[in-house]
Amino acid sequence: MSEERLVLAVELARRAGALLREGYGKAMRVDRKGADDLVTEYDVRCEEVLLEGIRHAYPGDAVLAEESGASGSGDVRWYLDPLDGTSNFVHSLPIFGVSIACARNGELILGVIYDPMRDELFSAGLGQGSRLNDRPLRVSTTRELNDCLAATSFPYDLRTNLDNNLAQFSAVCLRAHDVRRLGSAAINLAYVAAGRLDAYWGMRMSAWDLAAGMLLVREAGGRISRMDGGPDALAEPTSLLASNGLVHDSLVEVLSA
Structure with missing residues (x-):
């Protein structure tokens, strides 16, 4: 089937x-x-x-x-x-x-x-x-957050909700090698699965944004969770952190600070 x-x-x-x-x-x-x-x-x-x-x-x-x-x-x-x-x-x-x-x-x-x-x-x-x-496909082998190329997305209510990912974006920028904002959650997740990105995170996202990419990352050997490290779900709206698994805990720590 x-x-x-x-x-x-x-x-x-x-x-x-x-x-x-x-x-x-x-x-x-x-x-x-x-x-x-x-x-x-x-x-x-x-x-x-x-x-x-x-x-x-x-x-x-x-x-x-x-x-x-x-x-x-x-x-x-x-x-x-x-x-x-x-x-x-x-x-x-x-x-x-x-x-x-x-x-x-x-x-x-x-x-x-x-x-x-x-x-x-x-x-x-x-x-x-x-x-x-x-x-x-296989996820990347980057182990150190200082070497990590990450990507993120901002929620649509960026201008009206103070919980808007700007603080997390700044925090990761100061710790990671660099951060990208490509404008497509699906492409970001596909790139994590392909090893082009080491990690991707976003908040208040919908299931249709994430579902395909979540499986791609998992099947490529990566790890999926909420931004706080909790178990992922297809409930919405939800936050998401996808990574190669090796930098995951370090990113959870930064994103949750």
Whole structure:
């Protein structure tokens, strides 16, 4: 069952990614869900592609999608982010992707993240490892926080909520080698799985932002927790810390100070 769904997820991610490539750099309709939370016609169109494919193949599966919310019920649930990195897409900054995950009884069984601008398809199946296209992935071997290249995201209520990650960002900047903000949680997590980043953290994030990347990191040998080191969950909103495992405890200490 998992293998068939993984094949479908890969197919749908590539199909949605082709639509994003087609729209990249073109004039488009952009609406606001919040002060800093954008949605484009391509978010909606790509989500329709994903939903149509899943509902046709597995009409009994439940879905949680960023734009249309929750639908269906059952033991199997899909988590869909049709365009993670919408602000980058709107500004023609080529760092964004399609994120698809699936869980059975709350346990993630597959994750796919597709970067259409680089034609990089990151995939993982439970117990099967993580891959980039046809190459197995493994997290980095960085051991010291001073050598760590990390990334982070800021919550959409950055301007109105004092618990906004700025203090944590400053603290990690002073301890790590460097910190990046790429603008896509999915891409950040894929890069941790690929060993390009040593760690990534964020707060008040949604399940569709994280689900695929969480499995990718785990299956590549990394570690996932909340920012305070507690067990991760697909509940939302939630904080997340993903790392190669070797710098994890040091980052928990800094983020929790």
